[in-house]
Amino acid sequence: MTLPPTRWELAGEANRGYGETFAQRVAEGADIDGEARLADALAPRGARVLDVGSGMGRVAAALQARGHRVVATEPDPALRAQSRATYPDLDVLPHQALELDPAELGSFDLVAVVGNVMLFLGEGTERRVLERVRDLLAPGGRVLVGFHLTPIKAGSRTYPADEFVADVTAAGLRVVHRFGSYELHEPADDYAVWVLTRD
Incomplete structure (x- = not known):
């Protein structure tokens, strides 16, 4: 199957600052586990969790440390390399x-599609991605999605x-919750956190 290039691929070097920013936050001991805390709360203990677009591995590694069985996927070779260096115990698939x-x-009991x-x-x-996520859900499984509703960066x-x-509805999913942050603030105009399940 020939896949269209992602917007991330097309942006190229313009996105390199993402990994560097989070590497610096990790080194400084900053709290970077907001997504992981909510994902952990949404999943049963020892859940199978899929992290789609795992980036430099921070969410997947935090969930793995909490005892979940995590599959991380990241198509960007530079981010996979950073993930291996930062979290050597986390295996990352190269899949889109x-x-x-x-x-x-x-x-999977939970599929995380966070970090924009x-x-x-x-x-x-x-819609095709949301359909694929739907097909990866175990019975009763949920999806955690988070992204900015306003433009954030090149690409x-x-x-x-x-x-x-x-798109969620067309893909056979439905919205269970919408929040304005991973700390469950009320819905906002600039950022949205969604919990989805099969329709």
Whole structure:
């Protein structure tokens, strides 16, 4: 299957600051576990968790440290290398979201698609990605999604909340919750955190 290039790929070097920023925060001992804390609360103990677009590994590693069985996926070679250097015990697959095969990977109690991953998918693939995520869910499984609703950096798209909800519905999922942060603040205009499940 030939996959369209992701917006992240097309942005190229313009996105290199992402990994550097979080590496610096890790080195400084900053709290970078907001997504992981919420993901942990959404999952049963020892859950199977899939981290789509795991970046430099911070969310996947935090969930693994909490006892979950984590599969991390990151197509960017530079971010995979940074993940190996920062979290050597975390295995990371090189797959794009549309390459994740339920027949190969099995099903998951929780799928995390955080860190603005939805904004950097290949153009026009959002619904297909959401359908693939749906197919990877175990019975009763949930999806944690988080992204900025306003433009953030070169290469990313703007993804209005109503358009996202329409794509979620078309993909056979439904919104269970919407928050304004990973600390469960009320919905906001600049950032959205979503909990989804199969419709």
